[in-house]
Amino acid sequence: MSETSEQRDLTTKKRLMEIAKVWYDQMGGGDIPSVTLPSRTKYNIEYDDKSEVWKYGDKESTRDAKSAKSAIHMLKMAYVMWFIKMQLSENRSSTLREMYYISEGWKQAAFHAQNESNYLVEDLEIITNLQRECFHMRPEEDGASMFGPIRVRENTRRGPKTIHCQDDVGEAGYNIPNNVENVELVDHDATCVIALETGGMFSRLQENGFDEEYNTVLFHLKGQPARASRRMLKRLNEELGIPVIVFTDGDPWSYRIYASVAYGSIKAAHMSELLATPSAKFIGLKPSDIQRYNLPADKLSEQDITALKSELTDPRFDTEFWKKEINLQLQMGLKSEQQAFASHGLDFVTKEYLPDMLSEAGVLKR
Amino acid sequence: MSETSEQRDLTTKKRLMEIAKVWYDQMGGGDIPSVTLPSRTKYNIEYDDKSEVWKYGDKESTRDAKSAKSAIHMLKMAYVMWFIKMQLSENRSSTLREMYYISEGWKQAAFHAQNESNYLVEDLEIITNLQRECFHMRPEEDGASMFGPIRVRENTRRGPKTIHCQDDVGEAGYNIPNNVENVELVDHDATCVIALETGGMFSRLQENGFDEEYNTVLFHLKGQPARASRRMLKRLNEELGIPVIVFTDGDPWSYRIYASVAYGSIKAAHMSELLATPSAKFIGLKPSDIQRYNLPADKLSEQDITALKSELTDPRFDTEFWKKEINLQLQMGLKSEQQAFASHGLDFVTKEYLPDMLSEAGVLKR
Numbered sequence: 001m002s003e004t005s006e007q008r009d010l011t012t013k014k015r016l017m018e019i020a021k022v023w024y025d026q027m028g029g030g031d032i033p034s035v036t037l038p039s040r041t042k043y044n045i046e047y048d049d050k051s052e053v054w055k056y057g058d059k060e061s062t063r064d065a066k067s068a069k070s071a072i073h074m075l076k077m078a079y080v081m082w083f084i085k086m087q088l089s090e091n092r093s094s095t096l097r098e099m100y101y102i103s104e105g106w107k108q109a110a111f112h113a114q115n116e117s118n119y120l121v122e123d124l125e126i127i128t129n130l131q132r133e134c135f136h137m138r139p140e141e142d143g144a145s146m147f148g149p150i151r152v153r154e155n156t157r158r159g160p161k162t163i164h165c166q167d168d169v170g171e172a173g174y175n176i177p178n179n180v181e182n183v184e185l186v187d188h189d190a191t192c193v194i195a196l197e198t199g200g201m202f203s204r205l206q207e208n209g210f211d212e213e214y215n216t217v218l219f220h221l222k223g224q225p226a227r228a229s230r231r232m233l234k235r236l237n238e239e240l241g242i243p244v245i246v247f248t249d250g251d252p253w254s255y256r257i258y259a260s261v262a263y264g265s266i267k268a269a270h271m272s273e274l275l276a277t278p279s280a281k282f283i284g285l286k287p288s289d290i291q292r293y294n295l296p297a298d299k300l301s302e303q304d305i306t307a308l309k310s311e312l313t314d315p316r317f318d319t320e321f322w323k324k325e326i327n328l329q330l331q332m333g334l335k336s337e338q339q340a341f342a343s344h345g346l347d348f349v350t351k352e353y354l355p356d357m358l359s360e361a362g363v364l365k366r
Numbered sequence: 367m368s369e370t371s372e373q374r375d376l377t378t379k380k381r382l383m384e385i386a387k388v389w390y391d392q393m394g395g396g397d398i399p400s401v402t403l404p405s406r407t408k409y410n411i412e413y414d415d416k417s418e419v420w421k422y423g424d425k426e427s428t429r430d431a432k433s434a435k436s437a438i439h440m441l442k443m444a445y446v447m448w449f450i451k452m453q454l455s456e457n458r459s460s461t462l463r464e465m466y467y468i469s470e471g472w473k474q475a476a477f478h479a480q481n482e483s484n485y486l487v488e489d490l491e492i493i494t495n496l497q498r499e500c501f502h503m504r505p506e507e508d509g510a511s512m513f514g515p516i517r518v519r520e521n522t523r524r525g526p527k528t529i530h531c532q533d534d535v536g537e538a539g540y541n542i543p544n545n546v547e548n549v550e551l552v553d554h555d556a557t558c559v560i561a562l563e564t565g566g567m568f569s570r571l572q573e574n575g576f577d578e579e580y581n582t583v584l585f586h587l588k589g590q591p592a593r594a595s596r597r598m599l600k601r602l603n604e605e606l607g608i609p610v611i612v613f614t615d616g617d618p619w620s621y622r623i624y625a626s627v628a629y630g631s632i633k634a635a636h637m638s639e640l641l642a643t644p645s646a647k648f649i650g651l652k653p654s655d656i657q658r659y660n661l662p663a664d665k666l667s668e669q670d671i672t673a674l675k676s677e678l679t680d681p682r683f684d685t686e687f688w689k690k691e692i693n694l695q696l697q698m699g700l701k702s703e704q705q706a707f708a709s710h711g712l713d714f715v716t717k718e719y720l721p722d723m724l725s726e727a728g729v730l731k732r
Contacts, residue, residue, distance in 0.1 A: 092712060093573060094708070098566060098570070098708035098712065101703075101705055101706050102709060104662050140566050141565070142511075142538060142565055142588075143538065152536075154536040154537065157537070157573065157575075163534070163536065166524070168527070168529070168534065169529070170518075170527055170540065170542075171523070171548075172509065172541030172542065172544075175535070175536060175538030175539060176536075177537045178569070198463075198506060199507070199508055200461035200464060203459075203461065203504060203544070204460075204461070206523070207459060207523065209523075222508075296467055296470050339467055340467050342463075342464035342465075343467045343471065345468075
């Protein structure tokens with residue numbers, strides 16, 4: 001956050017121009033212009049000991065302008081770079097969807113599907129080692145909302161806004177903007193952040209005053225977390241030293257939510273260092289909790305079983321804890337939701353389960 | 367908003383007790399207890415001239431305790447009434463999902479699927495003529511967010527919070543809580559509210575300063591609008607007299623978004639008077655705009671075509687405007703998105719399209 005947005009724009013322009021310069025030099029030297037990128041699959045993600053996150057490994061693919069198809073791909077990349085440079089100069093921004101539509105006017109370089117343009121923007125992130133936020137590109141998706149003892153200063157287009165995320169907001173909390181880099185973390189009084197999968201649990205903890213009793217920040221992930229949410233969790237952890245706790249449903253899709261928070265996602269492994277919070281702790285709902293707490297449960301569907309099996313070969317889940325829990329779940333054939341704790345009354349989750357889990361996680365000293 | 371929450375709770379308890387009293391009297395008089403409810407399909411919604419919204423018609427179905435199945439249904443209703451009464455007495459609230467799990471302990475009255483419990487809560491809304499918010503039941507879904515020249519006072523569990531939806535919030539806007547009845551509309555300086563389907567368009571109008579230039583409230587519907595969003599739009603229109611404009615994509619699903627805002631939804635037709643804003647104007651994206659503005663378009667899918675045809679038999683779309691546009695769309699076989707205006711540049715929508723449409727709608731005087 002020490003960098004101003006002007007400095008960020010300058011760095012970004014410079015890095016984009018470096019790509020063009022490489023092509024220029026390649027052509028000047030009689031070579032065919034090319035770009036080289038890591039291969040982006042789960043077979044090419046590796047654990048990085050230093051940063052403790054999963055990143056792309058050594059497998060690479062090179063794209064050069066030898067064939068018409070590849071040449072058009074590079075033409076598209078050049079157009080996107082031009083478009084981003086224009087945005088930075090005019091201090092504009094746009095959604096990934098808008099850029100896709102704008103490409104309609106780029107003749108041969110027009111995109112045929114939005115996947116294609118999104119993927120190209122990710123490629124540029126990898127090459128420049130910058131987030132798409134630096135390109136002034138934003139996704140459709142919102143960030144999460146948060147509620148708790150923390151004060152932020154958001155540098156909006158209409159000037160800075162200082163907001164205390166308990167005192168200055170309504171019950172639905174502070175809405176995290178797309179570009180988290182515009183948010184300064186001013187001060188806080190939090191013992192931990194609890195990232196929650198569902199809105200129902202967010203409201204439950206708020207109604208039960210859990211944020212006040214334990215000084216926790218309630219963080220509503222809204223399902224599979226947007227990048228902005230993951231980046232915000234990372235910054236809360238890294239800049240303020242607040243422990244991050246993840247509390248989701250007990251099914252394979254929820255474990256992926258945790259994995260993308262803690263380990264980084266496969267699709268955005270190039271951003272793992274910025275987005276992943278390796279110290280984030282998963283406190284449930286675990287398959288073993290279904291028996292331990294006698295929770296109402298549903299049968300696993302075919303898709304659930306396939307997803308669980310796929311997780312057993314996902315390097316991010318290659319730990320004793322996950323292997324044990326996932327195998328147990330496959331044996332039981334059951335899944336359960338975080339709101340299932342309500343079967344023991346509306347207070348059980350805040351009076352029993354969470355205090356126990358937070359103590360086990362070492363966040364609460366009792 | 368003149369009623370306090372204590373008064374609201376008292377009224378709610380009284381109405382619930384009236385249901386029980388009817389059953390009690392039926393049994394005392396030697397009759398089998400029963401409930402009668404309107405039939406809830408598109409074949410039983412009728413236009414109400416006075417309120418200008420679509421409501422349930424005269425078709426009714428009666429459920430009595432003659433068979434074991436119906437008796438168990440009424441037992442479930444009794445349990446839910448007991449649960450709601452308990453919530454009101456203890457000043458608690460819960461999600462529909464939590465109540466479903468709590469019913470696990472109700473033995474024979476336990477629900478087998480959440481649809482069943484949601485439907486029963488809707489039945490109770492119809493019988494009591496009260497919103498589920500009065501029962502302290504909340505959905506999973508969030509309300510929308512809004513950004514513009516309006517000041518609200520939200521009466522939260524932690525006391526009242528006064529928030530100006532432009533000055534006191536970040537770029538993601540004010541997050542509308544589940545229970546809009548807790549929000550007072552304090553004052554405003556708005557010429558209209560623009561309800562937007564996508565987050566991309568919400569950010570576009572904000573970045574382009576459209577809310578400042580035309581004093582509009584930007585209202586992000588987030589797809590099919592939650593009840594809280596529809597109720598808020600209704601209140602902005604009714605209490606403050608602000609015109610409501612709806613701007614969506616140009617496909618059958620988007621027309622349903624508009625219909626649920628303006629005419630009321632089929633599923634919640636008993637709430638139409640509280641939720642529907644009959645004067646809400648649809649300004650596009652219209653099928654005729656695809657030609658008029660030469661917009662990038664996609665082919666209609668099979669599902670799109672089926673949905674469009676179903677709209678031709680939906681009484682809410684039985685107007686000259688909709689018949690013309692829907693038939694035109696079926697002829698063209700094309701659909702387009704609101705962000706497709708970006709193909710004419712990032713300013714086209716705020717400099718050309720919206721000013722034209724708002725003038726045509728009589729909201730802007732130029």
